[in-house]
Amino acid sequence: MNKFETELKIGNFVTSECSHCNRIVWPPSDYCDNCFKAVNWRKVSQIGTIIELSKKENDVFCITEFEDKIRVMGKLDAEINMAKPGQTVRLSKCLLNNKNSFFFSLEEIKEILEK
């Protein structure tokens, strides 16, 4: 189990990062995919952007992008017609239960309702 998984297991979303190249290394890895130096690990921003979304039964799922680089699929706690690509979401929960799971909530819900 790598650092990404051990942290996710306790509810932290972390990424690898290369301080030498000053870039995020994603998907998570022990070495930079540019210079092959060992990476640092740090928490990912809680705020992301919806790239695309759909719905299966009652669950809305989406691709969310964090820090212009890290894309993950997860569940969105919203009605499908309330959300669209480009919208800001907050990471509300993440966990590792055999597979990684991410949960997002709409960040600007008031603003959307007013439109």
Add this chain to the structure above:
Amino acid sequence: MKKVAVVGYGNTKFTKDELPIESLLLESTKQVFDTTKNLSQDLIDGVIVSTNDNSKYLGAILSELSGIKPKISHTVEHLCSSGANAAISGFSYIASGLVDTVLVTGADKIGNPGQILEWDKSRGEFDHPIYWASMFTKAHKRQFSTTEEELAIVSAKNHKQAMDNPNAYSHKPYTISEIMNSKNVTDDLRILDCSYSCSGSSSILLTSEETAKKFTDEPIWISGIGQKTNSASFMKNELTTSSSSVISANDAYKMAKITSQKIDIAEIHDAFSVCELMAVEDLSLTEKNTSASYVRNLFNTEDRKINPRGGLIGAGHPLGATGISQIVEITQQLQNKAKKRQISNAKKGLVHNMSAAATSSTVLILES
């Protein structure tokens, strides 16, 4: 570099039966021996197996079951495009002069493990292909105003074309409205817009220019190859185009010294309806933003130019066999031997085989 030709082939029926992988591999190999003139085991010096199956040493097992003692034998795995990539390996061994004649056999079982990429952290619990397919479809609807009907036409066309393919798992025609009203897998995906994992096997026999005439009077030449792997994880920047397909197609056209206008017939990787709409543009078979009208016109005029054997949606998708089955179809078309599926005057054909949400693609150009 030596020229390489397809000079023989075999194809089992694609089914939902759970059959041993070794039996599947042997079945299409037997057909190669049954239908290729002057072929004997001692003339084959390469055996390459394409599969996602967990069984080991299948190149050696197939060789033993077929009485072949090859110089080179191994397995190729690259998820859904294992087949086309195994063909490239066979091509390369012959082109380099390392061997002269290679049997390339692909097979998978219905429950094969190649449908899920466990490694991909970006997909996590959303590991089934229906999730990326939903993202592609929703983005296509958004960008091109693609309708449910336009998506359904892809499936209606390919199911209809599969009726004339004796090896297809489905011989049932579906109307556009039946497809549109089929079960919602997600909000953006109908069950009849999806291809199915099947059990099946396909084989091709590849050989050098010097040997080709021994086996056939109609060798089909592999004149162009392109392969591009962008990533393993699903982290594409654009959801409505496959850059791996664009790049591999351009490389293949360049190697074959032709343009897309010269392509008479194409087998493309319609894992889901939206994939065919994306691919006909990515392979430059039609202009950007015209894929839906292009496919509608093929359907309305009963033109079998795209996916004559029924595609993955109509024929079924035994992962490791699919790319090889596509090559078999184009070979038959260029030899004027595709029976009811035959299109007239086909001289140049294309195979497009793709893996894991279009993270990698392979394109081959074949010529008579």
